[in-house]
Amino acid sequence: MDPQNTNMNTEAKMMMNHAKTLRLHTGNLVSRSRLKKKCPASPSEELQDCIQATLSDWFSTTKPPSKDFPDTLDCSSSQETEAITPEEREELKVSVKLFLCESLQSSIRDAVEMACQTLAVSQLDSVIIAPPGPLEGDSQTLAHLQPAWEELEALVRSQKIAAIGTSDLDKDLLEQLYNWAQVKPSSNQVNLASCCVMPPDLTAFAKEFDIQLLTHNDPKELMSAATFQEAVQVGTQDLNMANWRLEWVLRYSIIVKSRGIIKAKGYLVSARKASP
Template identity: 80%
Template sequence: MDPQNTEPKVLLSRAKTFRLHTGNLVNRSRMKKKCPCSTSEELRDCIQATMTDWVSMKKAASPDFPDVLDCSLPEATDAITPEEREELKVSVKLFLCEAGLSAIRDAVDLACQTLAVSQLDSVIIAPPPPLEADQSLAHLQPAWEQLEALVRSQKIAAIGTSDLDKDLLEQLYNWAQVKPSSNQVNLASCCVMPPDLTAFAKEFDIQLLTHSDPKELMSAETFLEAMRDGAQDQSIADWRLEWVLRYSVIVKSRGIFKSKGYLVSAKRVEP
């Protein structure tokens, strides 16, 4: 870190919430050169690179120390114009690292604000891992109710799930007021779609998608390590990852990515 530019370090030491936006990874030359082996590795590289660029930016001295610290690069953001909105599909996967329900609305609101849209076309939820070995409907219900409220307020058009087997997907479908439109299946643990899941999804018009995201997207130590490396400040230790939102914007008629990136939120650990 430039010794003459200590403001980022001071801001980090004073803020209570930390928000990071990687910018559009389609256009960021630094990230395009990377070939990550996994989603976790890609996210770690993105956090580190964004922190490095943000810290290196010259900042005018300010007497204000915001509670919510925005770590983003304005020139790296690719907002959607009203003229092109109809031609684009905005899809999101939200990874909750802890059980705070306000995080869902906060993440959706930030995604809409960042991309300059009033509604996300689809949101897939990945709740925090359950305390017990097996996931249950009770574990999913609070998050799903938050998503349903966002559908009713027209912030989201369609909502989906991740890694549900046939029995749990059926339980959710029968209970939910807003039905799941999709369910992601991790092919690392399931090379072929289970026949019972395929049959149920077909009967109730639920799209089955595949993914390769790990159950734990990023460990607490890996997150702190990425922040430390990016800020060149080994004293960073009191931040807890709250949620990670991955978005993709696809041109419908051509099936190509216009933009993709991550939004990350962390909370300061209270002593």
């Protein structure tokens, strides 16, 4: 092995061991064909491939400082998404789905700030929230959704987000949220794996209150803790990542409005080391 690569790997592993927070940016998947499988079987598999490839890329190219090891480690693909220029911003729509793995409201603001900074925009056009699932045996409730929605509303008021939406709400829960919320949901995603046809009552309610119904194929849990740790271990050449926890995953799409095509797509991921 090249001695220079060995030194870089040693430095990178020292940085990873010192860090308390890990931030990943996969770069633009539309223009990148580095993933092991050209067409991942599922969103979960795509994310797992992305984490492995991004960390492997970072480990092989990083030249970290030898003195100071940061608490927050930013690991990006060498093929990062091109920043959106002010001239083309009007022609593009930036859509985001945010998967919260833990019930931390600060995660929402952190994720939105990171997305704006990464893509060089001052505002995201739409954000759909997928909060962490309720405890085993419990069903989703308005009380479960309210803290996350209030944080999204604050980001709308500060003009960081233009429109906010939900995921997997039935008609009753969507109606409860709509009646309670100050900033109304503009969309609701429905998983067609769980219902092949849109429920008529949901369709009628959404039409009456101008809520867009979208479809998706994301699993309830985008990535398990074990799968995340496995992906990081592979990408970092077998570092022990057992005490790392996934905080949130943000998937973004940059769409050319006039043509309806996806110009860029990628993931931002945040994880933190659990206290011993």
